[in-house]
Amino acid sequence: MVLRLTAVALLETQQQLASCGVAATVQAPHRVLPGISAKAARCRTAKLARPLVALVLAGAAAIAAYDKPTLVYFDILGRGEPVRMTFAACGVQYDEQSVPYGDMKGQAGSKDWPFGQAPVLRTGGTSLTQMTAIMRYVAAKFKPDFLGTSLEDRATVDALLEGIDDLYLKYIECVYTNQLSPPARDALWAKHFNPMTAQERNGGGHLRFIDGFLERSGGPFLLGERCTIADLFLYFALEAFSRDVCFGSRPVQIYPRLGVFQEAVSNLDGLKERLASSARASLSFNGNGVG
Ligand SMILES: N[C@@H](CCC(=O)N[C@@H](CS)C(=O)NCC(=O)O)C(=O)O
Secondary structure (H helix, E strand, O other), rough: OOOEOOOHHHHHHHHHHHHHHOOOEEEEEOOOOOOOHHHHHHHHHHHHHHHHHHHHHHHHHHHHHHOOOOOOOOOOOHHHHHHHHHHHHHOOOOOOEEHHHHHHOOOOOOOOOOOOEEEEEEEEEEEEEEEHHHHHHHHHHOOHHHOOOOOHHHHHHHHHHHHHHHHHHHHHHHHHHHHOHHHHHHHHHHHHHOHHHOOOOOOOOHHHHHHHHHHOOOEEOOOOOOOOOOHHHHHHHHHHHHHOOOOOOHHHHHHHHHHHHHHHOOOOOOOOHHHHHHHHHHOOOOOOOOO
């Protein structure tokens, strides 16, 4: 948006618009009309500017209210939490709605429930689905650096999101199919977490692979100095793996770089507050109360 105003209204206007989240370029007019002194022109423009600013502010408020995204998810951490963490790290407000399960299943495959699954993000008149796609969207809109700053970095972030999900899904299978029973948990560790098995058949899901990115980047984040959404997902997955009912402190003991990583992520502005919030502490990790 470009507004042409006198110097009188410039600063005030830009500040007001910025406080509403509207990126506006406010410019002084190019010329003064013939027969009107510069002072009179300034007064006249300032008078004209005020209603205009009020109008723009009202419009911006309406757009902001309309555009406030709503995350639809269950009252658990689960796949909703990396999205909430992304919003928090981007400093963005959003609303939440609990999944109306009957509707989700009854309308599975519709535009409101494209895969009959949650999370879904209602925003800009559309319903976005698939957790990592939602995280990418939120980052692209509000903090593009979180996607990586070069094409190669962005592709690496995508690869990491998929690689972390490959590992996370092994854990989820163990939670939902085997209730994290000790034998199932030991098998999960042996195949997907024990550094000695990284070269065996594991479907691409292995903590050693993720640790390799930290090793090569030098940390503290997966891509080095800059945090991306892949770090947010990994942080959450590590929290799940490191609960007492799962592996406790074993992952960090075996892969010490993860401790440095967790410390760095947990200190990010915005995210720090989300991680410490009582709202978060009150949610269980998974829908079946296990893990
Ligand atoms: N690939 C999807 C998986 C979503 C998913 O598994 N959602 C679960 C809750 S965490 C769900 O809605 N389950 C109900 C169902 O599949 O019927 C994503 O990443 O969002």
